[in-house]
Structure formats: C-alpha cells, structure tokens
Amino acid sequence: MDLLEIRNLHAEVGGNEILKGIDLTVHPGEVHSIMGPNGSGKSTLAQVLARRESYQVTAGEILFDGKDLLSMKPEEAACEGMFMAFQYPIEIPGIGNAHFLRSALNAMRKYRGLDELDAIDFLPLFREKLKLLDMDERFMNRSLNEGFSGGEKKRNEILQMAILEPKLAILDETDSGLDIDALRIVAQGVNAMRSPNRAMIVVTHYQRLLNYIIPDFVHVLVDGRIVRSGGAELALELEEKGYGWIETEARQTAPASA
Amino acid sequence: MGSSINTIRDLTEQDYKWGFVTAIEDERIPRGLNEEIIRLISAKKREPEFMLEWRLRAYRYWASLEKAQAEPKWANVHYSPIDYQNIIYYSAPKQKPGLKSLDELDPEIRRTYEKLGIPLAEQQRLAGVAVDAVFDSVSVATTFKDKLAELGIIFCSFSEAVEKYPELVKKYLGTVVPHTDNFFAALNAAVFSDGSFAYIPKGVRCPMELSTYFRINAAETGQFERTLIVADEGSYVSYLEGCTAPIRDENQLHAAVVELVALDNAQIKYSTVQNWYPGDKQGRGGIYNFVTKRGKCAGVNSKISWTQVETGSAITWKYPGCILQGDNSVGEFYSVALTNNYQQADTGTKMIHMGKNTRSTIVSKGISAGHGQNSYRGMVKILKGAVGARNYTQCDSLLIGDQCGAHTFPYIEVKNASAHMEHEASTSKIGEDQLFYLQQRGLKLEDAVSMIVNGFCKQVFRELPMEFAVEAQKLLGVSLEGSVG
Numbered sequence: 001m002d003l004l005e006i007r008n009l010h011a012e013v014g015g016n017e018i019l020k021g022i023d024l025t026v027h028p029g030e031v032h033s034i035m036g037p038n039g040s041g042k043s044t045l046a047q048v049l050a051r052r053e054s055y056q057v058t059a060g061e062i063l064f065d066g067k068d069l070l071s072m073k074p075e076e077a078a079c080e081g082m083f084m085a086f087q088y089p090i091e092i093p094g095i096g097n098a099h100f101l102r103s104a105l106n107a108m109r110k111y112r113g114l115d116e117l118d119a120i121d122f123l124p125l126f127r128e129k130l131k132l133l134d135m136d137e138r139f140m141n142r143s144l145n146e147g148f149s150g151g152e153k154k155r156n157e158i159l160q161m162a163i164l165e166p167k168l169a170i171l172d173e174t175d176s177g178l179d180i181d182a183l184r185i186v187a188q189g190v191n192a193m194r195s196p197n198r199a200m201i202v203v204t205h206y207q208r209l210l211n212y213i214i215p216d217f218v219h220v221l222v223d224g225r226i227v228r229s230g231g232a233e234l235a236l237e238l239e240e241k242g243y244g245w246i247e248t249e250a251r252q253t254a255p256a257s258a
Numbered sequence: 259m260g261s262s263i264n265t266i267r268d269l270t271e272q273d274y275k276w277g278f279v280t281a282i283e284d285e286r287i288p289r290g291l292n293e294e295i296i297r298l299i300s301a302k303k304r305e306p307e308f309m310l311e312w313r314l315r316a317y318r319y320w321a322s323l324e325k326a327q328a329e330p331k332w333a334n335v336h337y338s339p340i341d342y343q344n345i346i347y348y349s350a351p352k353q354k355p356g357l358k359s360l361d362e363l364d365p366e367i368r369r370t371y372e373k374l375g376i377p378l379a380e381q382q383r384l385a386g387v388a389v390d391a392v393f394d395s396v397s398v399a400t401t402f403k404d405k406l407a408e409l410g411i412i413f414c415s416f417s418e419a420v421e422k423y424p425e426l427v428k429k430y431l432g433t434v435v436p437h438t439d440n441f442f443a444a445l446n447a448a449v450f451s452d453g454s455f456a457y458i459p460k461g462v463r464c465p466m467e468l469s470t471y472f473r474i475n476a477a478e479t480g481q482f483e484r485t486l487i488v489a490d491e492g493s494y495v496s497y498l499e500g501c502t503a504p505i506r507d508e509n510q511l512h513a514a515v516v517e518l519v520a521l522d523n524a525q526i527k528y529s530t531v532q533n534w535y536p537g538d539k540q541g542r543g544g545i546y547n548f549v550t551k552r553g554k555c556a557g558v559n560s561k562i563s564w565t566q567v568e569t570g571s572a573i574t575w576k577y578p579g580c581i582l583q584g585d586n587s588v589g590e591f592y593s594v595a596l597t598n599n600y601q602q603a604d605t606g607t608k609m610i611h612m613g614k615n616t617r618s619t620i621v622s623k624g625i626s627a628g629h630g631q632n633s634y635r636g637m638v639k640i641l642k643g644a645v646g647a648r649n650y651t652q653c654d655s656l657l658i659g660d661q662c663g664a665h666t667f668p669y670i671e672v673k674n675a676s677a678h679m680e681h682e683a684s685t686s687k688i689g690e691d692q693l694f695y696l697q698q699r700g701l702k703l704e705d706a707v708s709m710i711v712n713g714f715c716k717q718v719f720r721e722l723p724m725e726f727a728v729e730a731q732k733l734l735g736v737s738l739e740g741s742v743g
C-alpha cells in the first residue's frame with residue numbers, strides 16, 4: 001500500500017495560494033528528494049503534511065497510511081507516524097531535552113496503546129541515539145534548542161527522529177547550517193534509519209547531501225507545482241544547470257489560469 | 259493565535275476541584291467589627307491581658323485608617339468596596355474541648371483534609387512533613403508535635419503558643435510587621451483568630467518540613483490568621499503553606515500576616531502554594547487575598563528565602579519581603595503568579611538592605627491568560643549603612659492570548675553608592691510556532707501549553723521542596739485548562 005498519497009493539493013497561507021496542485025505518491029522504503037528555488041513552496045508542503053493549521057488546504061486530498069491526513073490534528077498526524085525536521089527549529093526555554101523527548105515518545109506510545117517508558121527505561125535509548133549522532137551527553141539536560149548553534153539544532157532534530165521512529169520523515173533543509181563533518185554524521189544517522197517500512201522526504205538545495213543520502217526520486221517544485229520528477233541523476237543535472245531551464249519549460253506547459 | 263487556541267477553549271473545562279463545602283456545625287460570633295467584637299474574640303481564646311491590649315491598639319489604628327481612606331489605593335487591582343461591618347470575624351467548627359489525640363478529631367474535618375490530600379490520622383500522615391491544619395478561624399490539628407518537641411522545636415497553633423509560650427510571643431509578635439504597617443496588617447492584628455507558631459532552638463536543623471494548611475469552609479466569614487516563625491542562632495527550618503476554599507458567588511476576605519525572624523547564622527525557607535478559590539469564568543466570587551508577609555534577617559549571615567506559587571484567589575495583593583539587618587544576610591524571593599479568567603494579582607517583594615554586604619535575589623514569573631491582570635511590584639531599598647549591598651532582579655512575564663495584561667512596577671532607592679544592582683525584565687507570548695513544534699512531536703495542545711509554562715517557571719519551581727514542586731506543576735496545568743483564548 002502507498003504510505004503517502006497526495007492528490008491535487010492546493011494550499012494557501014495568509015490569503016496567498018502557495019501550493020497549486022501537487023500530486024505525489026510515496027511508498028514505504030523510498031526516499032524522495034524535493035528541490036526547487038527559494039519560495040517555491042517546499043516548506044509549505046512540509047507544514048501542510050505536518051498539519052500546521054495556519055496553512056489552509058483549499059483543495060485536494062492526502063491519504064497517510066490509508067487514513068485521511070487532512071482531518072488530523074498535528075499531534076494525531078505525529079502519533080500516526082508523521083515527523084518533520086524543522087527548517088528553523090524552535091527554542092523552548094526551561095524544558096530539558098531528554099524530558100521533552102520522553103514526553104513526546106510517551107504521548108505516541110500512549111496513542112498506540114503501549115506502556116509509557118519511565119526515565120530509567122528511556123535513558124539507554126536516549127544514550128544510544130546520542131551516540132549515533134555523535135552528540136555530547138550534555139544535550140540531555142540542556143533546554144530544548146535554547147542557545148544551540150544552528151548546526152546543533154539540526155542535529156537535535158535528527159536525534160528526535162531517531163528516537164520517535166516515524167513512518168514518514170520530512171527533513172526540511174536539514175543540511176543547511178551543518179559543517180562538513182556534521183553533514184556526514186547526520187547523513188549517516190539518517191541512512192541508519194532507512195528501512196523498508198519507513199519513507200523519507202528530503203528537502204534540500206544541494207547535491208552534497210544527496211551524495212550521502214541517495215534518493216530514489218527527485219522532484220522539482222516551482223511556483224507551487226512539481227514540474228519535473230526523475231531519479232537521483234536529476235539532482236546532478238540541477239546542480240550543473242540550475243533551475244532556469246526547468247522554470248522556462250514549466251511556464252510553457254503551465255495552465256494559463258495560474 | 260487562530261484555531262489552535264480555540265481548540266484549547268474547547269477542551270474539557272475542569273472545575274476547581276477543591277471547591278466542596280464540609281457540612282459541619284460551627285460556632286460564630288455576630289457580624290461586624292467594633293471593640294466589643296475584639297473583646298469577644300480575645301475572650302473566646304482565653305487570652306492574657308497583653309494580647310487584648312495589643313488587639314485593641316491595632317483596632318483603634320485600623321478604625322482611624324478606615325475612616326480616612328480604607329484600603330490602600332495604589333495597588334493595580336479593582337474591586338467594589340468591602341463592607342467590613344458585614345463580615346463575620348470568627349467562626350470555628352464545634353468540637354469537643356480538649357482533644358487527647360488527633361484521632362479524636364471530628365471525622366468530617368478529618369475527611370475534609372483527606373479529600374484535600376492532607377491526611378491527619380496517625381497511620382497515614384505525610385512522611386517528613388509536620389502539618390498544622392487551620393479550619394476557618396482555628397487550628398484543628400497539628401501532627402508530629404511530640405517528635406519535634408524532642409529536639410526542642412515548638413510547632414503549634416498560635417493560640418496554643420499564646421497560652422504556653424507567652425514570653426516568646428510577646429518578644430516577637432509585631433516586631434517584623436507592626437500593626438501600623440498597613441490597613442490589612444492592622445485589621446489582622448485586631449481580629450486574627452489563629453495560625454501557626456514555630457520556634458527552632460539554637461543550632462537545631464529541623465528534620466522535617468513544617469507546614470500549615472489553611473482551609474476556609476464557612477460562608478460570609480473572613481479568615482485572618484497569623485504565622486510567626488523564629489529561627490534561633492544557627493538553626494534551619496523549611497516551612498510550607500497551602501490553602502483552598504469552597505466555591506461561592508460572594509467574595510471572601512483573607513487577610514493574613516506572616517512574620518519571620520532569623521537570628522545569627524539562621525536560615526528560614528518559606529514556600530507557599532496559594533490555591534484559594536479564584537472565582538468563576540465570569541469573575542464572580544473568589545477570595546480576596548490581601549496578605550502581609552515579611553521576614554527579618556536580624557542576625558549576621560542569616561538567610562530568608564520566600565518561594566511562592568500563586569494560582570488562586572480573585573485578587574492577590576502580597577509582597578513577601580526581607581529586612582536585611584544583619585551583616586552578610588541574604589534575602590530571596592522566587593515567585594510564580596498566574597492569573598486566568600478575571601483574576602488580578604499585584605504581587606512582588608520588598609528588600610530592605612540595612613547591614614553590610616547584604617544580598618538579595620528576586621525572580622518573578624508572571625503568567626497572564628484569559629482576562630487576567632498581573633502586576634509585579636517590587637521595591638529594593640539600599641540604606642546608608644548597607645556598604646557593598648547587592649541586588650539581582652529578574653522579572654519575566656508570559657502572556658497567553660491577547661486580552662490579558664502584564665505590568666511591572668519596580669521601585670529602587672539607593673542611599674549607598676557602593677551598591678551593586680542588576681535588573682532584567684522580559685515579556686513574551688506563547689507563540690503558535692512553539693505550540694506547533696511540540697504538537698508535531700505528538701503532544702496534545704494543553705500539554706504543550708503546560709510544558710511551555712512549566713519551562714518558563716522552572717527557575718522558581720526548583721526552589722520548592724520536591725513533592726511541592728510536582729504539585730505546583732500539576733496545579734499550573736489545571737489552572738490553565740480551558741482558559742487560553
């Protein structure tokens with residue numbers, strides 16, 4: 001069965017239509033990469049999938065693991081296995097990173113009818129994942145993202161993904177802000193999580209991430225539409241030629257009403 | 259903040275769960291206030307002459323203020339005039355005189371405290387916490403008295419202290435908060451009916467938390483209790499205070515006074531979780547919580563630390579402060595004040611630096627939701643002799659929704675140029691982006707709000723004794739439920 005099925009999705013923010021008819025199907029085990037110029041709607045698509053309410057869907061439908069995603073609240077979507085690594089992770093003062101993650105994991109376990117983990121059961125899991133991402137133990141008790149460097153925040157997002165083990169993970173420009181070594185470590189962490197039951201949507205501007213995380217499909221989003229899809233080689237082509245040629249092509253084929 | 263906040267409003271609205279009334283016969287005196295009433299209260303308590311004289315002096319002072327302008331008008335709170343002749347100043351549950359053991363306590367009262375989570379019976383007492391239970395105007399039970407007595411610690415009701423330790427009472431009563439301090443302090447001195455008294459002897463570290471649980475039960479009454487804690491040289495005590503009241507449409511007045519005295523090298527830690535009935539969602543009813551709390555660091559190297567979590571009451575008006583008289587003495591004030599619906603709080607502290615190298619720390623966290631109004635009012639005074647005094651003040655406000663208000667009124671007076679003062683302030687709103695982030699990780703909206711608020715209060719919560727901190731966090735969650743809009 002399809003894990004994600006997006007049909008003719010239109011969405012607006014602050015009264016402006018940003019997504020203008022997206023169709024996308026993702027099967028378990030696949031990695032899709034979404035590329036496209038600034039402002040084309042990549043993050044908007046991610047936020048809609050995560051059910052942010054200020055992003056209004058005006059047409060279309062989305063099935064997530066066979067269920068109607070658009071009727072879910074953000075926390076329901078999350079508990080159903082939807083994860084988004086934020087392009088700009090939020091700081092929340094006074095909340096310990098470990099405490100927060102255990103609360104999140106337990107909220108999901110509860111939703112799925114599993115027992116909650118106490119601090120003692122949680123600790124080894126947390127330590128193991130810290131190690132996977134080569135993160136210092138002091139990230140356990142520091143306040144959630146508060147004062148984290150840009151790269152540390154991104155790494156912390158992937159740590160959360162590793163602990164929450166989603167069915168679908170959307171990584172929104174996780175590579176931006178990472179130094180060369182961090183990029184490799186984070187990519188290794190992501191690769192370690194690839195599995196036949198899990199799919200990923202990787203939003204990025206750069207080939208360098210896709211050198212590590214090799215996608216099965218690459219889609220190019222321009223002005224709210226997927227204007228071209230292909231294999232991993234499409235990213236290489238974009239790296240070489242930029243978006244101009246695709247944009248020109250897209251304008252020629254787009255419906256006049258847009 | 260759009261639709262995510264509306265969902266908060268839709269969440270099951272949890273009522274104030276401490277709002278029940280205990281059906282019990284009480285003994286009350288006639289309504290109103292005059293010298294006769296004062297004499298009656300004093301007689302009921304079989305007080306020595308010095309106490310009656312003290313009360314009458316306070317009453318006359320209060321009556322003169324009442325004529326002039328009644329309550330002080332500077333606080334940023336609004337309410338209709340209080341009719342002091344329409345209040346019953348003394349109400350006590352009828353019980354057999356001379357209880358030999360706590361287990362003889364009226365079962366209704368015992369059940370009340372059990373329901374509130376404060377078991378008084380020998381077998382089920384809270385481990386490590388001695389409780390003085392005050393029910394309306396009188397103290398009905400004090401646990402662990404004998405065990406404390408072995409160490410020379412006195413912990414009993416104020417009435418019992420007047421009877422058994424009149425010298426101690428005489429020596430310290432009114433020395434920190436004189437009856438002339440303010441309108442409500444005068445009223446309290448005139449009519450106070452009971453409260454707790456603790457004395458920690460020289461060099462003794464009190465091995466358990468001392469606590470008082472105040473419960474208002476009777477209607478149309480006011481509660482006026484008085485607490486006096488004296489920590490003798492080199493001693494240490496941690497004291498907790500909690501309170502609740504039934505749900506009623508009328509407002510009820512609670513005007514307490516707390517006096518703390520710390521002698522040389524002594525330490526007092528005073529924690530409050532204030533959860534009086536806050537009124538309903540439209541702002542009807544609730545307690546007027548007008549209290550005066552002050553500690554005197556009388557001795558060198560002494561320390562007094564106030565921690566308060568104020569979630570209840572229709573109106574809160576209180577400024578627990580420290581007089582830093584002894585050289586090197588330390589005063590601290592950690593506060594969380596939450597106002598939801600139509601609650602109003604005007605709270606803060608007063609730090610008066612007199613001795614050399616005295617230090618004070620103020621951390622105030624105000625949370626406003628609904629139509630709540632929250633004011634921080636703090637005074638830091640460095641007197642001439644306070645060479646090398648230091649103060650650090652941090653004052654943060656968190657707004658939830660856009661119909662509430664946060665206000666800050668700092669007063670600073672420095673008469674010694676060597677003083678070192680630091681002041682930080684911030685105001686923030688819970689952002690839709692923070693809530694969404696937490697929801698994206700699977701947390702329900704109300705848990706997300708609660709988590710952000712708890713994070714905001716962390717600096718204060720970590721000052722509370724462990725089991726209180728957990729309570730306080732839960733209370734904050736409940737107080738915010740169904741509220742954000």
Ligand SMILES: Nc1ncnc2c1ncn2[C@@H]1O[C@H](COP(=O)(O)OP(=O)(O)OP(=O)(O)O)[C@@H](O)[C@H]1O
Nearest residue numbers: 013014016018036037038039040041042043044045
């Ligand atoms: N809250 C908002 N109000 C108004 N416009 C918005 C809002 N959020 C996004 N937009 C607009 O929607 C468009 C798409 O933004 P989006 O963040 O989805 O782009 P993106 O493809 O992720 O870009 P980038 O590569 O720069 O991250 C932009 O023009 C942006 O300004």
Ligand SMILES: [Mg+2]
Nearest residue numbers: 042043044087
């Ligand atoms: Mg983006």
